[in-house]
Amino acid sequence: MERGRDILALVAPGLVWAVHFVLIYALISAACAQRALIGMGTVWIAGLILTVLGVVLALWPLRLSNAESVRRALLWSSGIFAAAIVADGAFVLLFQTCGG
Amino acid sequence: MAVTDPETRTPYGGARKGEPGKTFDEIWQQPRGLRYWSAVSHQAVGKRFIVTGFCFFLIAGVLALLVRTQLIVPGNTFLDSETYNQVFTMHGTLMMFLFAIPILGGFAVYLIPMMLGARDLIFPRLGAFGYWCYLFGGIILMSSFLFDAAPDGGWFMYTPLSSNEYSPGAGPDFWLIGITFAEIASVATAVELIAAILCARAPGMSLTKMPIFAWYILIFAFMIAVGFPPLIIGSILLEAQRLLGLPFYDAALGGDPLLWQHLFWLFGHPEVYIIFLPAAGMVATMLPTFVGKPLFGYGFVVAAVISMGFISFGLWAHHMFATGLPILSLTLFSAASTMVAVPTGVQIFSFIATLAEARPRLTVPMHFILGFLFIFVLGGLTGVMLASVPFNLQAHDSYFVVAHLHYVLIGGMVFPLFGAFYYWAPLFTGRMMSEVLGRWVFWLMFTGFNLTFLLMHLTGMRGMPRRIATYPEGIGWDRLNLLSTLGSYILAAGVLLFVVDFIRHRRVGPHAGRNPWGAATLEWLYPLPNPNFNFHAIPAVRSREPLWDQPELTDRRAERIDGVLRGTADSRRETISCDPITGEPIQIARLPHPTWTPFFAALGLAVAFGALLASFYWISLAGLCFSVLVFLLWAWEPSDAGVLRPDGMGRTLPVDLADRRSHTHVVVVGLLLVLFALHASLIFGGLYLWNVVPDFAELTVRPLGLPLILAAGAALAMAVAGTVARRWALSERIGASGAMSGLTALLAAGTTAALGWAILPVSPFDTALGAVIWATVTFVAVLSAAAVLWGLFNLARDLTGATRPGQARHAFNLATYAKGLAAMALATAGLLLAFALTGGA
Numbered sequence: 040m041e042r043g044r045d046i047l048a049l050v051a052p053g054l055v056w057a058v059h060f061v062l063i064y065a066l067i068s069a070a071c072a073q074r075a076l077i078g079m080g081t082v083w084i085a086g087l088i089l090t091v092l093g094v095v096l097a098l099w100p101l102r103l104s105n106a107e108s109v110r111r112a113l114l115w116s117s118g119i120f121a122a123a124i125v126a127d128g129a130f131v132l133l134f135q136t137c138g139g
Numbered sequence: 140m141a142v143t144d145p146e147t148r149t150p151y152g153g154a155r156k157g158e159p160g161k162t163f164d165e166i167w168q169q170p171r172g173l174r175y176w177s178a179v180s181h182q183a184v185g186k187r188f189i190v191t192g193f194c195f196f197l198i199a200g201v202l203a204l205l206v207r208t209q210l211i212v213p214g215n216t217f218l219d220s221e222t223y224n225q226v227f228t229m230h231g232t233l234m235m236f237l238f239a240i241p242i243l244g245g246f247a248v249y250l251i252p253m254m255l256g257a258r259d260l261i262f263p264r265l266g267a268f269g270y271w272c273y274l275f276g277g278i279i280l281m282s283s284f285l286f287d288a289a290p291d292g293g294w295f296m297y298t299p300l301s302s303n304e305y306s307p308g309a310g311p312d313f314w315l316i317g318i319t320f321a322e323i324a325s326v327a328t329a330v331e332l333i334a335a336i337l338c339a340r341a342p343g344m345s346l347t348k349m350p351i352f353a354w355y356i357l358i359f360a361f362m363i364a365v366g367f368p369p370l371i372i373g374s375i376l377l378e379a380q381r382l383l384g385l386p387f388y389d390a391a392l393g394g395d396p397l398l399w400q401h402l403f404w405l406f407g408h409p410e411v412y413i414i415f416l417p418a419a420g421m422v423a424t425m426l427p428t429f430v431g432k433p434l435f436g437y438g439f440v441v442a443a444v445i446s447m448g449f450i451s452f453g454l455w456a457h458h459m460f461a462t463g464l465p466i467l468s469l470t471l472f473s474a475a476s477t478m479v480a481v482p483t484g485v486q487i488f489s490f491i492a493t494l495a496e497a498r499p500r501l502t503v504p505m506h507f508i509l510g511f512l513f514i515f516v517l518g519g520l521t522g523v524m525l526a527s528v529p530f531n532l533q534a535h536d537s538y539f540v541v542a543h544l545h546y547v548l549i550g551g552m553v554f555p556l557f558g559a560f561y562y563w564a565p566l567f568t569g570r571m572m573s574e575v576l577g578r579w580v581f582w583l584m585f586t587g588f589n590l591t592f593l594l595m596h597l598t599g600m601r602g603m604p605r606r607i608a609t610y611p612e613g614i615g616w617d618r619l620n621l622l623s624t625l626g627s628y629i630l631a632a633g634v635l636l637f638v639v640d641f642i643r644h645r646r647v648g649p650h651a652g653r654n655p656w657g658a659a660t661l662e663w664l665y666p667l668p669n670p671n672f673n674f675h676a677i678p679a680v681r682s683r684e685p686l687w688d689q690p691e692l693t694d695r696r697a698e699r700i701d702g703v704l705r706g707t708a709d710s711r712r713e714t715i716s717c718d719p720i721t722g723e724p725i726q727i728a729r730l731p732h733p734t735w736t737p738f739f740a741a742l743g744l745a746v747a748f749g750a751l752l753a754s755f756y757w758i759s760l761a762g763l764c765f766s767v768l769v770f771l772l773w774a775w776e777p778s779d780a781g782v783l784r785p786d787g788m789g790r791t792l793p794v795d796l797a798d799r800r801s802h803t804h805v806v807v808v809g810l811l812l813v814l815f816a817l818h819a820s821l822i823f824g825g826l827y828l829w830n831v832v833p834d835f836a837e838l839t840v841r842p843l844g845l846p847l848i849l850a851a852g853a854a855l856a857m858a859v860a861g862t863v864a865r866r867w868a869l870s871e872r873i874g875a876s877g878a879m880s881g882l883t884a885l886l887a888a889g890t891t892a893a894l895g896w897a898i899l900p901v902s903p904f905d906t907a908l909g910a911v912i913w914a915t916v917t918f919v920a921v922l923s924a925a926a927v928l929w930g931l932f933n934l935a936r937d938l939t940g941a942t943r944p945g946q947a948r949h950a951f952n953l954a955t956y957a958k959g960l961a962a963m964a965l966a967t968a969g970l971l972l973a974f975a976l977t978g979g980a
């Protein structure tokens with residue numbers, strides 16, 4: 040029977056994705072809105088670190104739970120969110136300017 | 140009625156609201172006549188949501204036919220352009236807010252307890268309150284037609300079009316007030332469903348043994364709890380701008396119309412998935428029945444539903460691709476929009492794989508499922524096209540978008556819904572709907588739909604913009620529009636035939652008997668229609684398909700099936716409540732009997748909202764006070780907690796436990812989630828304006844630093860006082876706990892006072908940022924007022940002897956609320972302090 044930890048493992052990648060998304064959005068907003076708080080270099084470096092960290096954290100829950108009943112769901116949830124984190128981060132890394 | 144069982148702790152009766160002398164059946168009987176409307180059971184409330192939602196669907200459908208009739212030929216004068224604007228606005232609004240979400244919520248309210256092994260929803264009155272708010276909100280919105288003030292700014296009510304300047308009439312006010320009211324209903328229902336799914340399941344039904352429908356509804360409910368608050372806040376700000384002149388979206392004073400778009404789509408995009416999820420859950424439930432095999436890849440689907448729940452919140456700005464946002468921002472949203480196709484695809488593949496497991500029985504619901512797969516996949520594909528920014532800019536605001544959104548909404552929601560009606564109708568009425576008429580309904584709807592909307596892709600590609608009341612002849616749109624309109628009539632004929640079939644089957648449909656489709660889930664356990672209490676005894680569940688895998692559930696008469704809580708100990712309605720994760724019973728939850736309180740609480744609010752529209756502010760205030768009074772009466776009722784009762788399977792369980800896992804605590808956490816989302820929307824608004832309109836941010840007078848530090852201190856002390864009150868209540872120091880609750884109330888008031896003092900120099904009228912600062916502090920003040928009431932309420936209960944030994948829930952839950960409130964107050968004070976320290980005017 041699963042425990043609280045297994046269910047947490049199931050939703051944790053989603054939470055990691057959400058935090059990553061909000062931070063990337065914040066970085067872009069900080070660089071590209073009128074206030075221009077930070078430069079593109081900062082966006083680039085912070086985006087890279089956040090994305091690598093995000094992928095690691097999204098896959099981490101795979102180590103947390105061995106419960107048979109959630110294993111398959113866990114694999115998929117970690118996989119989908121890790122891919123989503125890469126997709127969100129990749130664009131930030133590919134652009135050199137705010138672009139308009 | 141004192142209970143004398145020596146094993147149970149009985150310092151008092153433990154059923155102070157029981158109905159002694161009544162049998163189990165009588166206790167659960169639905170009241171008749173006028174009193175039927177006081178029924179709060181999930182069967183009554185669920186049906187009300189479904190019937191009312193369907194009525195709104197019919198009204199919105201007629202409006203759609205008016206639109207199509209106007210567009211049947213070029214240069215038509217059937218509707219003038221003002222009426223046309225009102226008609227399509229009301230069509231979209233009714234469909235999205237008053238039909239789709241409420242009717243799906245209604246199905247969930249009706250089905251979830253039966254599927255999960257509960258006798259009722261765990262907070263029946265909350266469900267009933269939600270229903271009345273929804274109905275009154277709908278009536279307020281519809282009454283705009285009577286005053287010739289129907290909103291006409293489109294279903295997303297963009298500013299500045301909806302500001303006083305460009306919409307001086309009352310149309311937007313009807314929209315904003317009616318919809319906000321109806322949204323309260325959706326949020327209440329969502330919190331109710333979260334608590335019901337997590338806390339009231341059959342013994343042994345762990346989360347991973349839940350029917351897949353419950354997973355879908357759980358995520359649906361969480362999404363409403365987080366997704367609706369941005370629009371609620373956005374609407375309140377817009378109404379405040381219209382009513383009081385606060386410049387939230389007014390560019391001349393540092394506001395930004397795009398802030399409305401952000402808040403609207405932060406709600407609006409998840410909304411689409413909120414609509415899709417329950418409908419997909421219906422498909423995932425019906426499909427295995429007709430294939431005769433379990434759903435393929437339960438685990439994949441759970442993961443996909445969770446992922447969809449999250450990722451759908453990262454898409455909102457893809458509705459704003461053409462607004463001039465930085466391209467880097469657009470790519471982020473484009474990426475998330477494309478990624479959401481993955482969990483959607485996983486679900487669709489799981490459905491297709493289930494289909495491939497065996498030859499399905501081609502019943503009417505199965506037709507609708509196949510229709511869903513066909514139409515929704517096409518809608519998904521055009522969605523992926525639109526997620527690409529360059530294509531989006533071409534297709535923006537054209538009929539291509541209208542076609543796409545109807546493929547997704549009608550394919551993803553209306554087809555499964557009609558299938559669900561055919562599938563679950565026997566549960567409501569005990570009779571089967573017609574297989575012959577049902578096929579006609581399906582084919583009429585399917586052909587009509589595709590004729591109408593497939594062609595709209597072309598109309599859009601040929602450049603026809605949406606929301607135009609007419610078009611000139613001879614530019615290649617005539618024939619397409621004619622055919623689209625004919626298609627919509629065919630679709631309407633299908634819907635009409637469905638109504639006829641539904642009315643007909645109630646009298647002449649064949650009796651359904653027990654489990655007519657051979658389904659696997661618990662709602663089919665009893666001969667139909669189901670008894671009001673759902674289960675004589677609640678059976679233990681060992682499988683996701685209990686009716687297929689547990690012969691002891693099907694080899695005897697339903698009322699003989701073994702389980703917990705047979706009969707009633709205290710002449711009370713009750714159900715078993717479980718550990719949210721493992722499903723093991725932890726307590727007996729006492730449920731309310733029929734009552735008018737939810738109706739009157741909602742009526743008070745309706746008066747408050749209605750009077751606001753007419754600018755009768757005193758009446759509005761009176762309505763609000765009346766509503767608060769009813770809530771207090773509702774909460775004041777004697778508690779059954781603090782005793783133990785046998786569960787009928789050899790164990791004794793506490794009644795209405797004060798514990799983290801208990802339903803009342805889970806609902807407080809759910810409520811906090813909603814409040815955090817509301818607060819976060821305001822904070823987002825403030826940060827957004829600060830970042831995007833820096834000149835006006837600099838012009839905004841800074842708040843005072845010292846009171847902010849005091850507010851933070853008071854908030855922390857409030858959280859501590861609440862926690863101490865909880866501890867003392869648990870150790871039965873009733874008087875002392877009451878005093879601490881009183882102190883919690885005092886500190887909540889202190890927090891607000893200090894925050895208010897801090898922002899006194901800031902004018903809410905001079906800049907938009909100043910207005911947002913005031914709105915945020917007002918929000919915290921309203922929550923603090925609730926804490927004050929709650930703390931004083933606890934104090935009064937503890938002082939007047941209404942609290943008995945072992946009863947600690949009121950203090951237990953206040954502690955959690957106080958911590959949540961403290962977190963919001965601290966965040967507010969911290970951000971304001973940071974702003975104060977950055978200098979400025």
Ligand code: HEM
Pocket residue numbers: 200203204206207227228230231232234235239292293294295541545548549553591605606607627630
């Ligand atoms: C039953 C058949 C339906 C027909 C024939 C129909 C027809 C239409 C048409 C022609 C428009 C475009 C009006 C314009 O831009 O001028 C429209 C808009 C819209 N429809 Fe439908 N519709 C139907 C069902 C639905 C359903 C089931 C939903 C949602 C659950 C829905 C949601 C919307 C929305 C949100 C809009 C946009 C309104 C706006 O632009 O403000 N429709 N519909």
